[in-house]
Amino acid sequence: MEGNLFTGMIPTCFGKFQKMQGLYLYGNKLSGIIPSSIGNLTQLAVLFLSQNNLEGSIPPSIGTCQSLQQLDVSQNHLSGVIPQQVFQIFSLSLLLNLSHNSFSGKLPVEIDSLKNINSLDVSKNNFSGEIPATIGNCLNLVYLGLHGNSFNGTIPSSMASLKSLEYLDVSRNNLSGLIPKGLEKLSFLKYLNISFNNIEGEVPIEGVFRNVNMISVIGNNKLCGGIPQLQLPTCHKVTKSRKSLASRLTITIVCVITCILLVSTFLVLYWRKKSKKKPSSIVSNIDLLPTISYKMLHQATNGFSLNNLIGSGSFGVVYKGVLEQDERLVAVKVLNLQNKDASKSFMAECNVLRNVRHRNLIKILTCCSSINYNGDDFKALVFEFMTNGSLEMWLHPMTDNDNQSKNLSILQRLIIAIDVAFALNYLHNHCEQKIIHCDLKPSNILLDSDMIAHVSDFGLSRLLTTSNDSSQKCTSTIGLKGSIGYAAPEYGIGGEASTEGDVYSYGVLVLEMFTGRRPTDDMFKDGLNLHNFVKMSLPKRLIQVVDPMLLAREVEEMGVATAAMMATKEDDNDNEIEVEEANNTEDFRHIDVDMQKCLLSILNIGILCSLESPKERINMEEVIKELQLIKSTFVGLGIRRSRPSRAQRLGTTRRD
Template identity: 80%
Template sequence: MESLTFQSNHFEGVLPNSIGNLSTQLNALKFGSNQISGMIPAVLQNLINLNSLVMDENLFIGVIPSYFGKFQKMQGLYLSGNKLSGQIPSSIGNLTQLVQLNFSQNNLEGSIPPTIGNCQSLQQLDVSQNYLSNLKNINSLDISENNLFGKIPTTIGSFLNLEKLYLQGNSFEGIIPSSIAYLKGLELLDVSRNNLSGFIPKGLEKLLFLKYLNISFNDIEGPLPTVGVFKNLDATSIIGNNKLCGGIPQLQLPKCPKVTKSRNSLASRTIITIFCVVACLLLVSSLLVLYWRKKYTTKPSSIVSKIDLLPTISYKMLHRATNGFSLNNLIGSGTFGSIYKGVLNQEEMLVAVKVLNLQTKGATKSFVAECNVLRNVRHRNLVKILTCCSSINYNGDEFKALVFEFMTNGSLEMWLHPMADCENQSKKLSFLQRIIIAIDVASALNYLHNHCQQQIIHCDLKPSNILLDSEMIAHVSDFGLARLLTSTDDSSQKCTSTIGLKGTIGYVAPEYGMGGEASTEGDVYSYGVLVLEMFTGRMPTDDMFKDGLNLHNFVKMALPKRLAQVVDPMLLPREVEELGVATAVMIATEKDDNDNEIEVEEANNIEDSRHIDVDMQKCLLSILNIGILCSLESPKERMSMEEVIKELQLIKSAFISVGIRKG
């Protein structure tokens, strides 16, 4: 038995102890929406292989058992709508595969256990409508990049010790609660990429220690203040809110409509304002003395402070670290250089050293300056540039290299197209892994395009430039090479240059071939091709793509009926894969985006997609459609990275939910 379900009935009474005698191979136990009462029986701990336990909307009392921590395979745990009390057991942190956790509408008290941080796969957490104290002593709260929705609770203002609050990348709606103004020690606030609306709370401009505020990509409206953090252009990000007005002149926002006020009211406000400013200056002067004497014991935020980095490194050190740039240390090569694995003497640090192919001489000074700019670009999905080297090698030639953090799982290309003797031959990327990688890459591009101090266009996005760390988190590399390889002495004063960079055949946007300037839309095109490659398993340079047929047209003309013929066989059930091999092939003529006739291979059995699970079909069709929309020939018709991320998050959530419910 794999699943036992008796939900939405009228069962009463308590759970019998005999339920513990069910097969230990049981994966899912679902008896939500009944009237079952009593305490949660201890015999449930016998069912150690459960991955889904649904017991919401019942009448259970007592505490949440600590033995729940034994369910190592648990992915979905639903206890909402009961009468459970006591504290959330710390053993919940043992559920490292947990994706959805719902303890809402109970009588729980205490705080959320810190061990919940061990649940790194957690996507949805709902503990609303309880009596939790909600970590009032915490000084940093990061719940960014999740699927959280609803309003930001006003109780956030009770976290009086909070210094850093990260809420970005969710689906919060409503207004920014005015209670945030109670957080007098708040230094960083990021609510970007949500669905927030309304006006900016007045109190935000009075937070004396607020050094960074990001409200971008919401629907916030009304006047933007000009004091406090709002007067610092570099400390405030507001893009993507088209209804804002006012603000400092550098933002070039429209003027706010004038509101008629009496002279007495204006005079009173002026006097009060002057008094407050003087008082604040005195207060700030006093606090600054104490503030700078205080020794920080916590790690500074990577967003608002510059992390101490390695100094500019010498050629000699890199020569020694890579064993003389030995072929045994060579781990990759491309258009712009060769990459070597190295070990720096300092703390035995494992690094990747990219030695650049220099086509022009000079610009040594600007190379170092540009490298210093790029190594302060920080995002979890960008390869971290540790330092650079600009020197002369032992042959007297100019030498330039970048030093990166080392990625243990190699490139995405190695996983999608392993060589016959590759050690990853036996490893496969699941659908979920691929969609997470697609989200990671989209997040990195979105950051480069929209959230850097100076916009960066990648120009050469492809699988070999996407590296995977030990946890299979994707990191985009080779970003900003345009800055480094075409920099001049005044390059820091102008936008990212991309002169001379044509990208890689198959991934380069068609407008580049006609002399078009590098653009974010060009990166989106490369991303679209990448997505199609990830889920079809076909390179855009495959021999089959000729005479006007490309990967974009190949996928577009096959959907939706011939889905199984274009999807990577590794993502299909075995019977569908075998069916695809067995079907005869004939030649058909179809039309591409420009009404040009193209000969394509077509199987006799055009309905073989029916053998794929319906929910899986929906997910595959949705993500392939994203690849198609991103790789359209017209740049203006392509999706934005913001749209891509939101769509992919929805597909990912749907896929996970289906898996849990079916489990």
């Protein structure tokens, strides 16, 4: 029953199917708890409950399922500690997947009871404590995922006993100490990720450590050595000379005291100078801002009232508020700190927005890192409020409220597309460090009172530094790289974040703006996507592709009367473009050839940006030139037809 839309709870009567050997419920919308009656299924070999909305914990009764070989409860909302009974299922030999939940506590030392387990994944939970050394007794392990938790201590040296291990990921924890030398002797190990911990010392150079594509060690600032491609500092051996050590210690102490005195003097002078000045108004650079208090944000949002809630996402929720100081409307983005990546998203967004200035980027006013009234950690970002909401609201308005009256014209959509292109071009080509947005989509495009577009939500963004070797890149952010439908295809196979990836997302955005279809529409399956759908339809079925709401508005504004079921007009090259019925209704309208050319050119730009190969996509500077030419044509300023744009040439060569 996997991969459906089943809702509600798992029926307890399933426990009566005592001869059942496999239960597949993954990929639904089931909620509630896992019923304890599952324990009655003593012949069960496979239990797959992943990708649902299940809560609670794993029932201890599962320990009676002594035939169970595969257990997958990943990607739910399960919590609590893992019942000891799970580690008493000695038949569990193929898979135990608890990832992407909220399990807590320590990983029990009894884990070695699963001596025959092949794949163990407990990543993206809230586990803490040390990784038990007994895990080295699970000699048949091939896949071991421990990343995205709060494990501390060292990487157990006993892992060197896992001779069959092919995949090991302990990244994004609080591990310290040295890399066990024994790991380089694991001949089958093909992937090792120890990034974003506090691991130190020398990186081995044998085994898996010989291939830079098989390991990741970034985010450990005290590592040294390793193969040259890692570009880590050279390891320096500690001198045994007591005299030399004493002299170094003396010099260090003197330097520290001197620095403290200098910093103290500077701070005193700075605060004296600042106190003489009149307090300045809020500025956008977060380094120069006093952080706003939790109390002020609580008051500004009426206690974070649901009436003030204007949006939500994976990393938090957004409230509308009014700051009492100047009665300024603001948007307050409150981070969901239960999501382990939210704090990293907070830092990524701060690092980007404090260094950028552009009319088409959202402006950060201040931030808050404090404690709420319940004594819990609280982080929030405060932005300018965008009165016209998101582009998502305009492209896909709700039908059960007054938003349904919203409808953007061709020119408005074109201007918004140009605004977004300017923002991306600035991030890619005109910042001190290249910035990759990584999550461009309509909900992250906000519109102010003048309908000027502002790119927002930099929680997934990359600060990209390129060395002399263009292949060596350093990115700093969390592991995600975009939303389904908008993320570039190369990201799906582990490709690094790139400006070309942003261009792909932009191309999908343009196609969505002018077709009215989301890239996640149910029609896009079996290899068909929005890019292919538009490409196959142009130029003959142009009107079938373009958003019917857009055409209806344009026809109404132009005063074009109802026409025949199908009409054709010739362009300047004597090529016919069919104008078929819009939205398959009896109200058959047609638009003139000039507007058809504009729409065709715009859609072709979307196609050029969303090509599968990153190298074939055009860059944002070329996109801006193309769109401005189209805009000039649309508003009647005229362009020289002897120099057709690349998008226009592409449209011409595709015609039959």
